[in-house]
Amino acid sequence: MDYVQTLIMAFISVVLVNNLVLTKFLGICPYLGVSGRLDMAFGMGMAVTFVVTLAGTLTWLIDHLILMNPALEAYGLDVTRYVCFILVIAGAVQLVEMYLRKFFPTLYESFGIFLPLITTNCAILGLCLFLNLWDIHNFAQAVVLSFGAGIGFTIAICIMAGIRENLNMADVPKCLRGAPITLITAGLLTLAFMGFAGMIK
Amino acid sequence: MSEILLANVTELWNTAWPAGLIMLGLAAVFAIVLLIASIKLKVEVDPKVEQVHKALPGIDCGACGYAGCASYAKAVVENPELIGKCAPGGAKVAAQIGAILNLQISESGPPKRPIVHCRAHKDDKTCYADYQGIETCTAANALANVQACKFGCLGFGDCVAACKFDALHIIDGLATVDYQKCTGCGACAKACPRDLIKMVPFTNENMLVVACSSKEAGKDTRKMCAVGCIACGLCAKQTELFTVSNNLAGMDYEKYQPDDKTEIAYNKCPTCVIVYRGKNAPAPRQPKKKAEEKV
Numbered sequence: 001m002d003y004v005q006t007l008i009m010a011f012i013s014v015v016l017v018n019n020l021v022l023t024k025f026l027g028i029c030p031y032l033g034v035s036g037r038l039d040m041a042f043g044m045g046m047a048v049t050f051v052v053t054l055a056g057t058l059t060w061l062i063d064h065l066i067l068m069n070p071a072l073e074a075y076g077l078d079v080t081r082y083v084c085f086i087l088v089i090a091g092a093v094q095l096v097e098m099y100l101r102k103f104f105p106t107l108y109e110s111f112g113i114f115l116p117l118i119t120t121n122c123a124i125l126g127l128c129l130f131l132n133l134w135d136i137h138n139f140a141q142a143v144v145l146s147f148g149a150g151i152g153f154t155i156a157i158c159i160m161a162g163i164r165e166n167l168n169m170a171d172v173p174k175c176l177r178g179a180p181i182t183l184i185t186a187g188l189l190t191l192a193f194m195g196f197a198g199m200i201k
Numbered sequence: 202m203s204e205i206l207l208a209n210v211t212e213l214w215n216t217a218w219p220a221g222l223i224m225l226g227l228a229a230v231f232a233i234v235l236l237i238a239s240i241k242l243k244v245e246v247d248p249k250v251e252q253v254h255k256a257l258p259g260i261d262c263g264a265c266g267y268a269g270c271a272s273y274a275k276a277v278v279e280n281p282e283l284i285g286k287c288a289p290g291g292a293k294v295a296a297q298i299g300a301i302l303n304l305q306i307s308e309s310g311p312p313k314r315p316i317v318h319c320r321a322h323k324d325d326k327t328c329y330a331d332y333q334g335i336e337t338c339t340a341a342n343a344l345a346n347v348q349a350c351k352f353g354c355l356g357f358g359d360c361v362a363a364c365k366f367d368a369l370h371i372i373d374g375l376a377t378v379d380y381q382k383c384t385g386c387g388a389c390a391k392a393c394p395r396d397l398i399k400m401v402p403f404t405n406e407n408m409l410v411v412a413c414s415s416k417e418a419g420k421d422t423r424k425m426c427a428v429g430c431i432a433c434g435l436c437a438k439q440t441e442l443f444t445v446s447n448n449l450a451g452m453d454y455e456k457y458q459p460d461d462k463t464e465i466a467y468n469k470c471p472t473c474v475i476v477y478r479g480k481n482a483p484a485p486r487q488p489k490k491k492a493e494e495k496v
Binding site for chain 1: 216219220223224227228231234235238239242243244335
């Protein structure tokens with residue numbers, strides 16, 4: 001039971017307390033760039049969730065089976081971590097893209113350019129590196145954290161898109177229209193999410 | 202010197218090879234996986250779709266009714282009846298697509314271009330109050346009495362925002378088409394909340410146009426606008442091209458050919474509503490100012 005509880009806590013922690021976008025400031029470019037419309041934001045969030053779960057799991061496996069393998073410790077392989085992770089992410093995105101194109105063409109078309117763009121989403125590389133930084137030594141926990149990071153990203157970008165859709169109707173002062181009000185919104189949202197800090201010890 | 206260099210290179214090699222090997226190994230694994238995936242998950246794309254896509258202008262204007270050129274290309278290959286829908290490409294692109302799909306294309310009519318059925322500039326209009334709301338025509342149109350005329354151009358430029366070719370501008374409170382740049386995609390006609398902009402077949406380089414949409418009675422129109430149609434019927438007396446109904450002169454654009462009668466109608470129109478529009482259209486006549494009439 002303790003084990004399941006740990007996993008649930010890890011999930012909540014990465015979704016709310018350590019939300020990659022709103023507390024770690026990773027993945028800001030899609031967060032600001034694709035949050036104009038709610039349906040597109042949700043699509044982007046789903047794509048990121050999918051890729052980050054896959055990439056997080058794969059990189060955790062590579063990290064633990066190869067790079068941090070005690071037998072290979074003498075070679076100092078962990079210097080290649082960044083490059084290896086990027087390789088894994090790019091490969092995973094390519095694979096996902098091909099798979100979607102073959103079996104879910106409508107989904108593929110609605111993702112459009114976002115799918116290949118996920119390769120350069122720093123939230124994903126960030127999560128893969130955080131798994132190492134947080135000393136996650138448990139495979140299930142790594143999977144849950146990866147999935148949770150994707151859900152956290154989706155929540156953040158969907159909240160942002162919802163606000164921005166309503167901002168279109170608002171009478172914003174002329175000097176704040178467009179990017180400035182978006183950045184102010186992002187800042188306020190971040191402040192709000194700071195309220196979750198300390199919720200989980 | 203060379204010994205030091207050699208020693209450095211050797212040291213680098215000795216420390217770096219395992220990392221390099223791992224990288225190469227991972228890269229090879231992924232390359233193989235992706236190669237297998239690309240063969241197993243190959244999607245057959247009709248080469249015709251690609252050819253048609255290349256022939257299209259590639260500006261994704263949406264005039265055809267599809268999301269972009271790519272989806273139109275796909276649709277047109279599946280259903281060749283859709284062939285003439287690309288307005289910016291016009292007859293040329295239609296012919297190209299026809300060649301790709303082995304079809305004979307019948308000659309389509311003259312190209313369609315938008316005409317703004319209003320000619321009132323800022324000074325011609327009457328306004329009761331200063332509008333301070335959201336600066337789009339759609340928003341302004343929802344409000345009564347933004348300007349006296351309920352039919353005329355609002356001049357906030359919804360059509361300008363819709364135009365992807367920089368072919369529409371608000372000049373002194375009136376949407377004005379730049380026919381040099383216009384491709385006839387029709388986006389402006391869809392954008393105008395007052396339905397002022399209509400796509401009209403240009404039978405001539407310059408078209409004679411009834412540039413007013415006011416259905417108010419002539420007396421009321423005259424109060425509201427210096428250049429509104431008062432439905433006097435002088436044009437309809439000259440030639441059958443013109444008809445007057447609903448307090449507004451109309452015109453059969455498809456049958457228009459310039460001749461003496463249309464020229465007389467153009468010159469006789471008391472409020473100068475009938476104007477030329479087109480690439481080299483002459484400057485419109487200006488009505489006599491009320492002050493001058495008194496003198």
